[in-house]
Every structure is written in C-alpha cells, then in structure tokens.
Amino acid sequence: MRLRATVTAALGAAGLLLSLPGSALAAEGEFFYSFDRFGAVQRDALFDPDGEVCHRLDLPNSYTPAYRVQNETNATAVVFLDPSCDSDVYFVLRPGQHAPAGVEVRSVTFSR
Template sequence: MDRCPTRTRRKRHASSQQPARRGRCPARHPRGADLLAGPTGVFNYRIPGLVGLGAVLDPESSECLNIGEATAASPVDSPKNLTDQTATVFLDFDCDGDTYAVLPAGAIRGTTVQFRSVVFN
C-alpha cells in the first residue's frame, strides 16, 4: 500500500526517558506533477471603456502573453499581480520596447501603468 501512516511510533529504549515521537511523512508530489510549474494565481488588469477586469489565470513562465483586449490604440492598465512570481509588463505587443514596468508578486499599480503584453519569470 502506497500510503503514509498518520502516526508512527518508535520503540522506547530501556535507558531513555524520551517518549515515542510522531513520525513525519516525506513530502510527496502527485504522479506526473511538473515540479518546475509556472506561476500560480491570477493576474488582473482593467480594460478602459469596459466595466470589469480582464484576467490571466496560472500563466506560463517565461512566455510572453499579448493581452487580447489591448489594441494598438488602447492599452490595458491597472495591473494586479496576484501570482507568486514577478511579472514584467510592456507597453508594446510581444514584450518588446523600452517602456515596461516590473511588478513583484502581490504588486498592484494604478491607471498610469499601461501595457499590451506581459511575461512572468
């Protein structure tokens, strides 16, 4: 049986006054789990002219994402990086250009941060 017992007991040595201690199960990962998985969490942004937010759930790491709601005339803004990794947002598509902002995990920025693409690392 491939199950970790909830409690294990060690025998008490005759000369020891220490009580038996609980054992700990080794950390386990589900079979086939990718130990090098990308960021987890949600990355939110505001879409100007619309009510509500856009979102990217559990994005891929090191892969540039063009924001679908952004256009050449109107970028999205107000990023909220609620993932567990750093996000870099770019004003241009394809994570290109000199105008960008770095958002650590948990960072929230206002309407002054406008972007059309994002990459997580």
C-alpha cells in the same frame, strides 16, 4: 546484460520525468487587468500563466492598453506597453504588487 542496464536506465529516466510537476516555470495565481470597451471598464485576468513566455493581453483593439494591473501570482511579472514584450517601456511587479496609476500594459512575462 548490457541491454537490461540500458532499458532500466531509460525507464528510470522516464519515471523521473513523469514525476516532475507540469511546468516548474509556470506562475500560480491570477494576474488582473482593466481596460475600456464601449465606454465601460472591463476586468479580465490570466490564470496560472506560463512562465518565460510573452502573454499578449486580450484587449479590444491595438490602441487600447490595459491599466490597473495587479500581480496576484507567485512570480515576478514584467509588464510592457507593446504587445510583444519587446519595448523599452516596462514595469516590474513583484508578487502581490499593483502597478501605479498611469502604467499602461499590452503584454506581460512571468519569471520565478
């Protein structure tokens, strides 16, 4: 009888875990940014980025920051000047918000 209760509880817990969405922390939407490559302005984006992790932006080199960033996700984005989300230089973007001119970015985190 005890074994049956244990197995039932384990199966119930497994079913509950499988019914949860993939990642409750993930942001939905796009995070857009611009950068210069070979003298031309390039545009790139993060699509449905994971939450609570540092995203290093895909930039051509370590000294070229992104700019003209816009947060079109459903989460708050915190953008950083350094590539590892560690610096004291950061800016907070609410969903739908664009960073002002002059904000340079190399990494970003998302939280809901």
